[in-house]
Amino acid sequence: MRSIDPCGRLWVLDSGTVDVLNTTTQLCPPQIVVFDLRTDKLLWRHRIPKDQVPESALFTNIIADVRNNKCDEAYAYIADVLRYGVIVYSWKEDRSWRISHNFFYPDPIACRYKLDNITFRWTDGIFGLALSPLNPETNDRMLYFHPMSSYREFSVPTSILRSDSADDNPEEFKGVLGEARGMQNRHSSASGMDARGVLFYNLVTQNGVGCWNSNRPYKRSYQGLVGQNSETLSFPNDLKIDHEKRQNLWVLSNKLHKYIYASLNPDEKNFRILTGRVDDLVRGTVCDPEAEPLPETDNRIVDCLNGEL
The missing domain is CATH 2.120.10.30 (TolB, C-terminal domain)
Incomplete structure (x- = not known):
């Protein structure tokens, strides 16, 4: 549920859910939060839009993709283990979309x-x-x-x-x-x-x-x-x-x-x-x-x- 990129940033996936083994309570929208590992400060937050979060979705994994040290052109890919989809996030555009297959x-x-x-x-x-x-x-x-x-x-x-x-x-x-x-x-x-x-x-x-x-x-x-x-x-x-x-x-x-x-x-x-x-x-x-x-x-x-x- 976390990924470190070559730019010294920690990407954290917050599923927003608790008690997933029982009732699975959604406390907040699922979101991506990115921290600067040099300063420990929050750099960015992206809340995944509701239309990309089916009922009972559970986001469990994230991986950041940075190429040729172009930190501002990073992408992230997120797995939805229970509703079988992938969320793609663009740092530059600050938007995400869902893919099903x-x-x-x-x-x-x-x-x-x-x-x-x-x-x-x-x-x-x-x-x-x-x-x-x-x-x-x-x-x-x-x-x-x-x-x-x-x-x-x-x-x-x-x-x-x-x-x-x-x-x-x-x-x-x-x-x-x-x-x-x-x-x-x-x-x-x-x-x-x-x-x-x-x-x-x-x-x-x-x-x-x-x-x-x-x-x-x-x-x-x-x-x-x-x-x-x-x-x-x-x-x-x-x-x-x-x-x-x-x-x-x-x-x-x-x-x-x-x-x-x-x-x-x-x-x-x-x-x-x-x-x-x-x-x-x-x-x-x-x-x-x-x-x-x-x-x-x-x-x-x-x-x-x-x-x-």
Whole structure:
């Protein structure tokens, strides 16, 4: 629900809602608030208009897009996880618009979650948002996204989102990436992409963090695992990649499934922040940009051996 841009600004998404696990009370309009990290002062506030906020909407993620250090031409993309839409905001124009698409919807096959003998069902739509590095040939970036209740990844050029007529041209969304990450327990909420084009994503029902090199085909054989631990990564709920010269991955784990459907043990460490350098994390995995491409394989054989076909 927050994003830091290269201009030293913190973009915060205020959903305006409380008690989302029960009655979901709307206390104020959803809004974007932007702070100067050098002075800690509020720079700007944009309240999302009512006609862009369907009943029971829940805005859960925001990512800022700044190119070539043109801070006054920034955009932000916001995910509505429950009413399946994306809000696009232009800093220069100080206005926003809403985009709808079937790619933002959950997959009914993927709405069942199971972790630590706790089974639950969520119909969460678009959640994870990640921006590619700027393409010097097109001066454009790809937005990679996925619904949480889904095993697939999608992409769309941000130039399409930046057009407020995108909602009238759904055929422009052509980015279904390759094949599904798997057939069960491959749920992911948050994601982020580093400067080399490596996508990191949390695997909430596997207590892990996965990766994929966007310069490779989106196949299961190219889905790597950079960390997995049932204790320290119990429900890795969020992740971010910073803007340091040597970038770091930051992961928050919080045992959310136990908090909602069971209980937390106060004598245990229930909340953790973990970090590691992205180049170290992918070294030796299929996500490593220095790794050689894999030979072509028939993933159906792998699925059959894993009992997933």
